[in-house]
Amino acid sequence: MIWSDAVRLALRAITAHRLRSFLTLLGIAVGIAAVILLTSIGEGIHQFVLAEFTQFGTNVIGIAPGKTKTGGAPPSGIPTSVRPLTLDDARALERVANATAVTPVIWGNSEVEANGRLRRTTIYGVNAAMVKVFTLRVRSGQFLPPGEDESARGFVVLGAKLKNELFGAENPLGARLRIGSLQFRVVGVLEAKGQFLGIDLDDTAYIPAARALELYNREGLAEIHVSYEEGVPASRVAEAVKAVLKARHGREDFTVTTQEDMLRTLSKILGILTAAVGALGGISLLVGGVGIVTIMTIAVAERTNEIGLLKALGAPSRTILGIFLGEAVVLAAVGGLAGLTLGVGIAQLASFLVPALPVHTPWSFVVLAELVAIVIGLAAGVLPARRAALLDAVEALRAE
Amino acid sequence: MPQIELRSIERVFTLGDSEVHALRTLDLAVEAGEYIAIMGPSGSGKSTLLNLLGLLDRPNSGTYLLEGRDVTTLTAEEQARVRRERIGFVFQSFHLVPRLTAAENIALPMMLAGIPHGERSRRVAQALKDYGLASRADHRPDQLSGGQRQRVAIARATIMHPAMILADEPTGNLDRATGEDVMGLLEGLNASGVTLIVVTHDAVLGNRARRRVAMEDGRKVEDR
Numbered sequence: 001m002i003w004s005d006a007v008r009l010a011l012r013a014i015t016a017h018r019l020r021s022f023l024t025l026l027g028i029a030v031g032i033a034a035v036i037l038l039t040s041i042g043e044g045i046h047q048f049v050l051a052e053f054t055q056f057g058t059n060v061i062g063i064a065p066g067k068t069k070t071g072g073a074p075p076s077g078i079p080t081s082v083r084p085l086t087l088d089d090a091r092a093l094e095r096v097a098n099a100t101a102v103t104p105v106i107w108g109n110s111e112v113e114a115n116g117r118l119r120r121t122t123i124y125g126v127n128a129a130m131v132k133v134f135t136l137r138v139r140s141g142q143f144l145p146p147g148e149d150e151s152a153r154g155f156v157v158l159g160a161k162l163k164n165e166l167f168g169a170e171n172p173l174g175a176r177l178r179i180g181s182l183q184f185r186v187v188g189v190l191e192a193k194g195q196f197l198g199i200d201l202d203d204t205a206y207i208p209a210a211r212a213l214e215l216y217n218r219e220g221l222a223e224i225h226v227s228y229e230e231g232v233p234a235s236r237v238a239e240a241v242k243a244v245l246k247a248r249h250g251r252e253d254f255t256v257t258t259q260e261d262m263l264r265t266l267s268k269i270l271g272i273l274t275a276a277v278g279a280l281g282g283i284s285l286l287v288g289g290v291g292i293v294t295i296m297t298i299a300v301a302e303r304t305n306e307i308g309l310l311k312a313l314g315a316p317s318r319t320i321l322g323i324f325l326g327e328a329v330v331l332a333a334v335g336g337l338a339g340l341t342l343g344v345g346i347a348q349l350a351s352f353l354v355p356a357l358p359v360h361t362p363w364s365f366v367v368l369a370e371l372v373a374i375v376i377g378l379a380a381g382v383l384p385a386r387r388a389a390l391l392d393a394v395e396a397l398r399a400e
Numbered sequence: 401m402p403q404i405e406l407r408s409i410e411r412v413f414t415l416g417d418s419e420v421h422a423l424r425t426l427d428l429a430v431e432a433g434e435y436i437a438i439m440g441p442s443g444s445g446k447s448t449l450l451n452l453l454g455l456l457d458r459p460n461s462g463t464y465l466l467e468g469r470d471v472t473t474l475t476a477e478e479q480a481r482v483r484r485e486r487i488g489f490v491f492q493s494f495h496l497v498p499r500l501t502a503a504e505n506i507a508l509p510m511m512l513a514g515i516p517h518g519e520r521s522r523r524v525a526q527a528l529k530d531y532g533l534a535s536r537a538d539h540r541p542d543q544l545s546g547g548q549r550q551r552v553a554i555a556r557a558t559i560m561h562p563a564m565i566l567a568d569e570p571t572g573n574l575d576r577a578t579g580e581d582v583m584g585l586l587e588g589l590n591a592s593g594v595t596l597i598v599v600t601h602d603a604v605l606g607n608r609a610r611r612r613v614a615m616e617d618g619r620k621v622e623d624r
């Protein structure tokens with residue numbers, strides 16, 4: 001039998017029972033719509049989160065003190081046998097091949113007083129290379145001056161929001177500012193950077209790392225960040241970083257995390273999340289599949305005579321199997337297309353009505369969903385179609 | 401060589417622990433182009449015989465040579481091919497596909513055989529004309545009279561130019577005049593060389609055949 005004839009026969013059989021075919025197809029359509037809607041939202045969130053993380057550039061390696069297998073540095077303040085990361089360590093890393101910038105990082109939360117106002121805010125102890133590592137932009141004044149590690153002067157650079165809160169529209173450059181018990185002088189203000197996963201990146205003050213160590217009475221750095229040239233494999237730079245620090249510490253008492261590793265892990269987790277919500281929608285798809293099994297079983301029973309006739313006319317079992325499988329697949333495929341339209345439509349509507357909701361429907365999902373629908377049609381059709389193909393011709397012809 | 405040769409065919413149906421001998425040691429030889437009426441009381445095995453001849457059923461024992469070839473040992477697939485190419489069926493209850501038009505019903509065997517669309521419509525148009533159905537091409541079976549339905553069925557049975565036509569009570573659901581019409585069509589086909597084997601209850605119609613086989617309790621009791 002010619003392929004297109006089989007499809008035409010299937011369509012004739014399906015349109016002969018409009019309402020019942022429509023209801024069967026609706027089951028699949030709702031399932032596919034649910035899958036595509038949920039995965040669209042999942043994928044939207046996936047991409048949104050990744051974009052949040054990559055806004056600082058992806059070619060950054062983080063080094064934290066302590067070697068941990070389970071992840072996460074030991075809470076600071078608790079004495080450990082681990083040698084702290086020092087400013088010297090950070091300086092040593094500047095010589096690593098392909099490294100473009102190295103900044104130490106210490107952070108804390110402190111009260112800041114200036115211009116007669118008081119505000120609790122996040123303080124970062126860093127160095128001049130911070131702007132380069134995390135692609136910060138200075139709006140006015142300058143960032144912390146380079147080459148002043150231990151002896152760094154008490155300069156401070158303000159995030160856009162902190163500047164507004166403390167100084168309003170006034171020019172803060174040169175103003176005096178107190179953080180905890182230390183005095184600083186404002187040398188620059190940064191461009192607004194926006195939010196990162198709900199954290200305001202502009203409500204911050206950047207001071208030299210040595211001053212932050214003093215402020216928080218710490219021995220070592222919280223982290224060191226190394227940025228490297230684009231296109232260089234992260235692993236190579238990570239190895240070089242490890243080699244330098246191992247030589248200095250005598251053992252590997254630190255943890256190196258590449259942004260690449262982190263993003264890959266994050267992406268994997270978010271991917272699994274998307275797949276999980278997709279599977280959740282898949283349950284309704286299963287129900288749709290059962291609907292097809294039911295309707296095809298009824299069709300085979302109703303058309304027993306016709307099956308006998310087809311056999312008498314010389315249709316081999318294979319052809320009869322194909323005819324009924326074809327019907328199930330056409331039902332599922334049409335239902336799938338309807339579901340895709342419905343799902344993508346609702347997803348678009350949702351992102352239009354709730355712009356904050358990230359929605360993204362990749363083409364691969366659309367194609368995959370339609371393939372899933374077809375596979376469900378095949379699976380649902382197999383049993384009834386097999387029954388049809390195996391019917392005895394004489395008995396089928398004699399059936400009422 | 402006869403076109404059809406049955407040698408001591410047995411067909412036994414088992415129902416629970418009782419056995420029904422639908423056919424007992426049946427021998428039959430049919431030359432190409434013959435016109436045979438199979439007659440006999442209800443339950444005598446006429447339909448069973450016709451189903452065997454049409455390769456819809458297999459005997460429990462005995463051999464069936466069709467055009468010199470033992471067809472009882474063929475695979476299901478090969479038997480389907482023989483049915484497609486050599487045998488045309490006409491049934492008492494027409495067995496038209498209700499959702500297809502007259503033209504599509506006639507085209508069905510060609511569709512199953514994979515004959516391309518153009519060739520198909522040419523042959524269907526010719527058949528519709530030959531059987532006086534030209535104005536009914538796009539009607540569905542429920543829009544046709546009994547006689548018209550059986551004409552569609554006969555057109556369908558002949559569209560693949562089979563070597564034989566097997567008709568099980570083709571006039572059973574028709575009034576006498578229409579029935580004679582339909583028999584006339586079948587006899588016309590026979591006149592053009594197609595072997596015609598008709599099962600009938602009707603002695604008048606049966607007597608029109610050149611050869612009559614009478615069955616009783618699964619046996620051939622008369623053949624002349």
Ligand SMILES: Nc1ncnc2c1ncn2[C@@H]1O[C@H](COP(=O)(O)OP(=O)(O)OP(=O)(O)O)[C@@H](O)[C@H]1O
Nearest residue numbers: 413415420421422441442443444445446447448449
């Ligand atoms: N599938 C079956 N299972 C059991 N017994 C059967 C089956 N088919 C036919 N028979 C039996 O075989 C015998 C012959 O049946 P068959 O249908 O050939 O009779 P028939 O001569 O065509 O009768 P009718 O004139 O009523 O159509 C009957 O006794 C019938 O009950």
Ligand SMILES: [Mg+2]
Nearest residue numbers: 446447448568
């Ligand atoms: Mg009968």
